[in-house]
Amino acid sequence: MNFPNYEALDTLDRAGAFGLLCSARLLAVAALGDFPCAGDLGALVRAWGECADIAPQVVSLTRYSARFPYRDDVESPNYYRSLSVDLALMSIDFEQEQPAARARRLMFMATQAWGNLDDIVSSRGLGPGEFCKREMESQARDISSISSGSEVRPAYLACLAHYREEYQERALYFGRVASLLSWS
Template sequence: MNTLPNYQALDTPDQAGAFGLLCSARLLAVAALGNFPCARDLGTLVRAWGECADIAPQVASMKRYSAMFPYRDNVESPSYYRSLSVDLALMSIDFTEDQPADRARRLMFMATQAWGNLDDIVSSRDSNSGDFCKREMESQARDISMISSGSDVRRAYLDCLARYREEYQERARYFCRVAAMASWS
C-alpha cells in the first residue's frame, strides 16, 4: 500500500490552495476531454492564481458550472471528472476551512479517489493500466514537499505546474485513447 502524502505540512491557506489547484490541474487532463465549457476558465484560474492575477471572472463562471453540474455523479461519466476538477479548484481557493491541513486532506482524498476510479475504468478497457492513483499520490507528495519547503508558495506552485506540464499532456493523450474506447464525449 502507498504511504499517504504528508498533508499536515501544508499549514497556511496558500499552501493548501496551491496543493489543491495542482490536484485539479492534473485531473483537468481527463476533464478536458469532450465538451467541457469550463475547461478554459479552469485552465486560466490555475495559471492566474500562481501569478496573483485577478481570478474573479473565472471563479464566477466555475461556480455557475458547479451549481449546474454537481460532481456526485456516475464515476464512469466524463462529467463526473469535469465537475470534480472544478470543485477541487473552488475548494482550493476557499479559505473558510478552520485548518489548511484539513482542507488539503479533503482535497487529497477527493483527487486520489478520482484517479482510483479512473484506474478501475482503464483496467476494464485496456490491459496496459497506467496505475494513475499511485502516480497521483507520488505527485501529491512532490507537490507538498516543494510547496511547504519554500518561502514563496506561488513561485513553488508555478514551478510545479511547469514541471508537470509534460505529465499532464501525457495523461491527456492516454485518456483520449481510453475515451475513444469508452465512447466518452
C-alpha cells in the first residue's frame, strides 16, 4: 500500500488543512443520527478556510471531546463522532509536534476509521468496502493540491467544495449502514 506523501505538508497551514479535510470527509459518517455538534464541526471546517474566527466552534468541540472522549468501539457512532472532532482539533493545535509528523498521525487516524467502516460493510455483505482506498486517494489529492502552491486556503476551499459534492453520496450510503447497526 502506497501512503500519500505527508512529508510535503511542511507548514502548520498545510498540515492543518490536510487534517481538517480528513475530518470533513469523516463528518459524512459522524453526522448520522444525533450528533449534537455536527453543525459546529462543519462551521469550523468552513471558517478555517475563510480565515474567519473559529474560537466559538473550538470551545464547543473541545467540550464535546471532553464529554465524549475517543472510543474504540468501531461499531458505535460515537467512535466516528469523537474521531472526527479529534481530527479537527488536532489539525489546528500543533503544540510541539512538527507539521509533517502531525499530518502523518492524522493520515493514519482517518485511514484507520475508513478501514474499520470497510470491515463493517464487507462483514455485513453490503459490498466490498472500498472506502479506505478512496480515503487514501483523497488524501493524496489533498496533499498535492495543498502543497502545490504558496496559498493554502484557496486550495483547501477547492478540495472542501469537491468533498461537499460527495457528501450526500457518502451520507446516504452510511445511512443504510447505520440502520443495520441501529445507530441513532
